[in-house]
Amino acid sequence: MEKNLLVLLKEKRVFEPPKKLVQEANVTKWMKKKKIKNYEDLLKKAKDSEWFWKEAAKEIVSWKKPYKKVLEWKNHYAKWFVGAKYNIVFDALEKHKNKKKIAYIWEGEPEGEIKKISYKELNVQVNKLANALKKLGIKKGDRIGIYLPMIPELPVAMLACAKLGAVHSVVFSGFSANAFEERINDEQANLVITCDSFYRKGKTIPLKKQTDEALLEAPSVKNCIVIKRTGEEVPWNKKMDLWWHEITEKESSNCKTEILDANDPLFILYTSGTTGKPKGIIHAHGGYAVGTGITLKWVFDLKEKDIWWCAADVGWITGHSYIVYAPLILGATSVMYEGAPNFPEPDRWWEIVDRHKVSVLYTSPTAIRMFMHFGDEWLEKHSLKSLRLLGSVGEPINPEAWIWYHEKIGKGKCPIMDTWWQTETGSHCITPLPITPLKPGSATKPFPGIQADVYDKKGKPITNAGGELVLLNPWPGMLQGIYKNPEKYQKTYWEMYPEVYLAGDVARKDKDGYFWVQGRDSDVLKVAGHRIGNSEIESALVSHACVAEAAVIGKPDEIKGEKIAAYVILRKGTEVSDELKKELAKHVGKEIGKLARPSEIWFVDDLPKTRSGKIMRRIIKAKVLGQDTGNISTLSNPEAVEELLDAK
Numbered sequence: 001m002e003k004n005l006l007v008l009l010k011e012k013r014v015f016e017p018p019k020k021l022v023q024e025a026n027v028t029k030w031m032k033k034k035k036i037k038n039y040e041d042l043l044k045k046a047k048d049s050e051w052f053w054k055e056a057a058k059e060i061v062s063w064k065k066p067y068k069k070v071l072e073w074k075n076h077y078a079k080w081f082v083g084a085k086y087n088i089v090f091d092a093l094e095k096h097k098n099k100k101k102i103a104y105i106w107e108g109e110p111e112g113e114i115k116k117i118s119y120k121e122l123n124v125q126v127n128k129l130a131n132a133l134k135k136l137g138i139k140k141g142d143r144i145g146i147y148l149p150m151i152p153e154l155p156v157a158m159l160a161c162a163k164l165g166a167v168h169s170v171v172f173s174g175f176s177a178n179a180f181e182e183r184i185n186d187e188q189a190n191l192v193i194t195c196d197s198f199y200r201k202g203k204t205i206p207l208k209k210q211t212d213e214a215l216l217e218a219p220s221v222k223n224c225i226v227i228k229r230t231g232e233e234v235p236w237n238k239k240m241d242l243w244w245h246e247i248t249e250k251e252s253s254n255c256k257t258e259i260l261d262a263n264d265p266l267f268i269l270y271t272s273g274t275t276g277k278p279k280g281i282i283h284a285h286g287g288y289a290v291g292t293g294i295t296l297k298w299v300f301d302l303k304e305k306d307i308w309w310c311a312a313d314v315g316w317i318t319g320h321s322y323i324v325y326a327p328l329i330l331g332a333t334s335v336m337y338e339g340a341p342n343f344p345e346p347d348r349w350w351e352i353v354d355r356h357k358v359s360v361l362y363t364s365p366t367a368i369r370m371f372m373h374f375g376d377e378w379l380e381k382h383s384l385k386s387l388r389l390l391g392s393v394g395e396p397i398n399p400e401a402w403i404w405y406h407e408k409i410g411k412g413k414c415p416i417m418d419t420w421w422q423t424e425t426g427s428h429c430i431t432p433l434p435i436t437p438l439k440p441g442s443a444t445k446p447f448p449g450i451q452a453d454v455y456d457k458k459g460k461p462i463t464n465a466g467g468e469l470v471l472l473n474p475w476p477g478m479l480q481g482i483y484k485n486p487e488k489y490q491k492t493y494w495e496m497y498p499e500v501y502l503a504g505d506v507a508r509k510d511k512d513g514y515f516w517v518q519g520r521d522s523d524v525l526k527v528a529g530h531r532i533g534n535s536e537i538e539s540a541l542v543s544h545a546c547v548a549e550a551a552v553i554g555k556p557d558e559i560k561g562e563k564i565a566a567y568v569i570l571r572k573g574t575e576v577s578d579e580l581k582k583e584l585a586k587h588v589g590k591e592i593g594k595l596a597r598p599s600e601i602w603f604v605d606d607l608p609k610t611r612s613g614k615i616m617r618r619i620i621k622a623k624v625l626g627q628d629t630g631n632i633s634t635l636s637n638p639e640a641v642e643e644l645l646d647a648k
Ligand code: WTA
Pocket: 271, 316, 317, 318, 392, 393, 394, 395, 396, 397, 418, 419, 420, 421, 422, 423, 424, 443, 503, 504, 505, 517, 518, 519, 520, 526, 529, 530, 531
């Protein structure tokens, strides 16, 4: 981090946006209509955020019944477009239901497997599933756990839930059975949707089997709908399992969309925080539609002819917002790919870009660094000339990766939209527009209508120094709370500074008002762009019979940004061995998922603690990375700090 910070402080390059792009941009057209002169003028006008979001809503949604009030702000909860009747499905699907235009170009991992699904077909599939769900008793407010890989049925399932007013909760298919079980129990899911198995790096992953393990301890779930993806044989529970193709086959292709309140919940998405238990972030139909729709339209400038590829997984917020809802609201054509980026070879993505003429590509710094590492020879066979705009999300992008992405993928002509946002924010918050001068490594400025700042510990704005990133006023994509946990909501986001939203990131604002996000504060890791709580991994470790205590820290990693290092105190009498390290890593994989497996495990006799017994991760990290640990005399066991260097 320190080294990165120095690199960022030295970064002085500015990339002006190409003139033609600026002239033709969606945002430029809108500015002309509103007689707004330029980017700075736009940001200034949009400081009247209620005016701005009211205007943005006009660009994106058609209410079933108009709202009475733009915003109601109470006790840190925002209700947007109060009184409006709505369902996101009206804009994401019904509006386009007769279009032959392709909604998804889908590629399976096995080569040659390509499906194109039109808006019309998508609508039929959604309606059939919604009708089948209704027959199973699913209704408004029910929770549906969706445990699926990147196959077209995933957006179909989400939309069918939304259509009925049921709340979907998608769990990333890379999470383990235990992680799925924890989530469906927290939300008391009524039904789950999964598939037999799916392809990843040439192998199949047995998702139905994992689902069955989760369902052993999930009494609220009455049915399990299974999609046939690979055709592999699966265990079957006659009492609750149903094949998707069988229950949808005879259903009607019409189904009424429930008219809801704009603030009714659309989904719950679990994300990591400071405690061992993930929190269920809630998003509602109306505001979320406006936030995601307008950001995709303006930041990535999507036009009728674009081929959009957000190469994230739908299991994370990036996929919810920018593979499912926003592109559908805009009626765009999206690419969706099931498998690994380097299967069968490291140029699979570039093959996909050329084959489908992708014009806008959105991915993560980890992916970019991985492609850099594979070597430029993998780009030689591919022209990539269809690309016109690029995007980055999920973690800070180092200027070196930014420049490589710009030169090698964008051939020097595609601006890079480095978008900062979170599961909680629903849509981009700090991000360039195609009219913004870019500085490599900076997410530039807040999106119009959003106001952000960097505060010191006392809550004073600071420039050119690291501090807490905060958002000053509510925005429509904002979370509606944490599922069944209002205390945690207040504590996590509103306790440090009572009047502003605490993002939990460390950032710097430069003299031009550009934001440089440096990373999460110490309680959450970002490994390959995936958000994982240190304490989630620690609780997984201590749930192993041999472990007494554990502390998890992130160490810098050239490709993944951060890698997971665990410092473990074993129970008395446990033999230290490499086998045990492997077993512990495997155990974490089973508890959370492979993505959370530590890359390094170190055995220690003691861990530095405060007098109240809190393990000091920050000090462990500083010590093992050879940095200044600061004052350690107030610890209850300062000698433990030096002993870290004897870890085995
Ligand atoms: C990090 C992902 C720097 C940040 C959309 C944030 C970023 C967390 C950027 C949210 C970016 C996301 N530059 N850091 N452009 N985008 N982050 O909830 O630490 O998975 O708080 O949402 O990712 O992660 P989440």
